[in-house]
Amino acid sequence: MINLNFMKLQLGIQSVERIQVVGKCIFLHNVMMRGDLAKINFGKHVVIQDSVILRPAYTYAVPKDSTNNKKIIKFSPIQIGDYVMIEENCVIQASKIGSCVFIGKNCVIGARCIISENSIILADSIIPPDTFIIANSVYGGKPGIHKYETPETTSIIQKNRLLNYYKNFKAK
Amino acid sequence: MYSFTKQLISPVFIQCECGRDFLQEEMYCCLACQISMCRFCTQNDVSLLICRNCHEITQWNDQSFITTCQNCYECPVCKSVLKKQIDQDKVISFYCSFCFYSTKSIDCQDVGIQQLTQKLNQLQKNETENKQYPMWYQSLKDSEAKVIQLKKQKQQKMFLAKVKNSSRSERIRNYSQQEIEINQQQREKQIIFDRYNLQVKESQLNLKDYEYKMAKKPLLIPQHVQLFSKKTRKCKKCQKMIVQIQLDKNERGTKKLVMSISYFHYDYTPFITLQKIKYTNKDKSEAKIMILIQNLTKNQFDCQLLPLQQNILEAFKLVKMNNLPSPIFGFKDINEMESAKGDQLKNQHEFDGVVSVPKDCYHKAKQ
Numbered sequence: 001m002i003n004l005n006f007m008k009l010q011l012g013i014q015s016v017e018r019i020q021v022v023g024k025c026i027f028l029h030n031v032m033m034r035g036d037l038a039k040i041n042f043g044k045h046v047v048i049q050d051s052v053i054l055r056p057a058y059t060y061a062v063p064k065d066s067t068n069n070k071k072i073i074k075f076s077p078i079q080i081g082d083y084v085m086i087e088e089n090c091v092i093q094a095s096k097i098g099s100c101v102f103i104g105k106n107c108v109i110g111a112r113c114i115i116s117e118n119s120i121i122l123a124d125s126i127i128p129p130d131t132f133i134i135a136n137s138v139y140g141g142k143p144g145i146h147k148y149e150t151p152e153t154t155s156i157i158q159k160n161r162l163l164n165y166y167k168n169f170k171a172k
Numbered sequence: 173m174y175s176f177t178k179q180l181i182s183p184v185f186i187q188c189e190c191g192r193d194f195l196q197e198e199m200y201c202c203l204a205c206q207i208s209m210c211r212f213c214t215q216n217d218v219s220l221l222i223c224r225n226c227h228e229i230t231q232w233n234d235q236s237f238i239t240t241c242q243n244c245y246e247c248p249v250c251k252s253v254l255k256k257q258i259d260q261d262k263v264i265s266f267y268c269s270f271c272f273y274s275t276k277s278i279d280c281q282d283v284g285i286q287q288l289t290q291k292l293n294q295l296q297k298n299e300t301e302n303k304q305y306p307m308w309y310q311s312l313k314d315s316e317a318k319v320i321q322l323k324k325q326k327q328q329k330m331f332l333a334k335v336k337n338s339s340r341s342e343r344i345r346n347y348s349q350q351e352i353e354i355n356q357q358q359r360e361k362q363i364i365f366d367r368y369n370l371q372v373k374e375s376q377l378n379l380k381d382y383e384y385k386m387a388k389k390p391l392l393i394p395q396h397v398q399l400f401s402k403k404t405r406k407c408k409k410c411q412k413m414i415v416q417i418q419l420d421k422n423e424r425g426t427k428k429l430v431m432s433i434s435y436f437h438y439d440y441t442p443f444i445t446l447q448k449i450k451y452t453n454k455d456k457s458e459a460k461i462m463i464l465i466q467n468l469t470k471n472q473f474d475c476q477l478l479p480l481q482q483n484i485l486e487a488f489k490l491v492k493m494n495n496l497p498s499p500i501f502g503f504k505d506i507n508e509m510e511s512a513k514g515d516q517l518k519n520q521h522e523f524d525g526v527v528s529v530p531k532d533c534y535h536k537a538k539q
Contacts, residue, residue, distance in 0.1 A: 110269070128252050128270035134224050134400065143250050143270045146224065146400070151211065152415060153197040153436060160197075 021046075022082075024166055038075040043082035043099065045162045050088045054078060057093040057111030057129070076112065083155075083162050087123070098135070100158040118154045122147075184444050186437070188213060196444065199437035200414050202407040208437045209407070214414060220402040220429070225253045229419060229427050232401070240396035245292070247273050248392045256285075264288055266394060278391055295393050402429065442475060443468045458528050466520045 018035040022044045030051040033040055038056035048054075056078055060071040078092070081099035086092065090107045098117035103109070107121055110129030115121070119133055122140030133139055138148040185193040188210040201208040218232045223241040230238070245254045247268040254266040257274065265281040265288070267274040275281060275288075278295065282288040365371065405415040416433040447462040465475075 128250075128268075130255055130269050131252065132225060132227075134222065134227075143252055145251060151198050152431065152434065153438070156438070157195065157197050 026166070026169060039077040041077065041079045043080060043084065045083050045159075045166060046080060047085045047162060047165060049086065052086055052088070053091045055091070055093050057095065059112065081117070083158050085158070085162060085165075093129075100155040102158060118150060118158075120150060120154075184446060196441075197436070197438055200405065201435050201437045201440055202410065202412060202414060203435060203440070204410050204412055205407060208441070211405075213408065214405040215408050215411075216403040216405060218401045219404050219417065220419070221399040222402065223397060223399055225397055229429070230399075231419075238399075240398055242396065244397040245394040246397045247271060248394055249273050253397060254394055273392065275394065278393065292394065295391065296395075299391065299393060439469055440471070440473070442466060452526065458526055460524055460526050462522060462524045464520060464522050 016035065018039045019033060019042075020039070021042045024044050025042055025046040026048070028049045031048055032051075032053045032055075034053075034055045037058075040054060040056070056075045058073050058075050061074045062069055062071055066072075076095050078095060078097075080097045081101070083100045084097055084103075085101075086103045087105045087107075089105055090103060090109070092103075092107075092109045093111045094109045094113040094115055096114045098115060098119070100118050101115055101120070103121045104123030104125070106124045108126045109115070109121070110127050110131065112129055113127055113131050113133070115133045116135040118136045120138045121127065121133075121144070122138065124142075125140045125144050126142045127133075127139060127144035131144070134146075136150045136152070136154065137146055138150060139145065140147050184196060186196055186199055186208070187193055188199070189207075190210065190213055192210055192212065194210050199208045199210060200214060221230045221232055221238070222228070223244055225244040226241065228241065228243070230236075245266055246252065247254055247270070250268060250271045250273075252268055252270050254268055254273075254275075257265050257267045259265075263281050263283060264285060265275045275292070280288060280291050280295070282291065402417050404413065404417065406413055413433050414435050415431065417429055418432045420428045420430045422428065442465045445464050445466070447464055448460075449462075450460045452458045452460050467473075
């Protein structure tokens, strides 16, 4: 099997060297990936839809070799797992997204967030920075609050959905 | 709990005994009772408690009444978790990264965390005591209002008794215009005095004595974070475990949640999918549907298609079925299929059916 990655020509990618893609990923129209700030790693069977922005977040840190104890800005990398779907018009500054995650439309995910596996983020939600989202949970609202629990078999539902999406996808 | 029916991932649903529709992956099964059931038909029992911030896992007992995490606090405005903030003077305080609330507004900041938590716990206790006083005072006022109401009822009864026993000339009395104006002025003055809390004593205006001080505005005190619960599922009839979650310790000593028991519907039944829906007539009144039954599990089992009742056939307007398998058909073990060669083993069965489509269905789908 050939691991094909589908990408549109009108993408806003910066510094392609720092972006790692495993395979079988789909990137649609007007996706912006800021690889010049930090690394971005993708898993397999990832789908990113129109006009999504992937921007690494920064933290203040004191380097070990410094003598003045002055703080320096550091950008943290983004790590995205397998079978992830991100819908349109999202702004993502999270540091880690687990596997089998579904993110709805028009979401804003704050800086240094950690989204664990099998979780769902509803559309039109804003998640504050430095949040830790537990596995098998549903977050939504402004600000994002824990609302429901997902069933134990969400990983299989998400995998079947994305496998069918990759099979039926036709590049123009 | 979240349900996937709204997203319409696949159009194949299973109807539970309770009448609700679910996806094939969302159903559970009990092997002893040989029934598949939904999450509403199972019995839930709490087994573990988790904090969403610090991930402390504690087991639940009947005697434990702890529902909050003692280490973590949440913002009273937006309910997000508070973070530590250290100033240049090494003074610690909590702040919210979404709404920028901080405990400095309540004058809660200290060098050590334990001292800070003691201050917050003390404020929470005082707030509960302050709430009890206005509740007690309100109960007194209600009891006094009842007494006043009873007095008025007695006065009315006395007045009515007098009127009945008095003569006709005493009852009929025409008020003069001066008396009417005086009474009206007195009523208007009384309204103004009550509005501004004034009182006439010995021809002097004085302020009334405040018997109850106005309640203070409540302080924005952060509360402890509430714990989430993990539950086990049991069959309601035979009380056997369907899903169980347990703690597992790694070599490093970290705790993880693991499903030790899990009986799902898709592990013990074939998987049904729809393929190729076509209209057979120009009028688009009949449609042909291809149905595919697969064995995604690695087990061997036999299936049987039972005939439907006439009520259901009339409701769905089934015209005819083609290429039906025999009443009892089976799926073989995948491991045997890989080793065997030349045998006509099947892991899937296909058959098609023709269904009549109502007239409004086509126009609704276009809209």
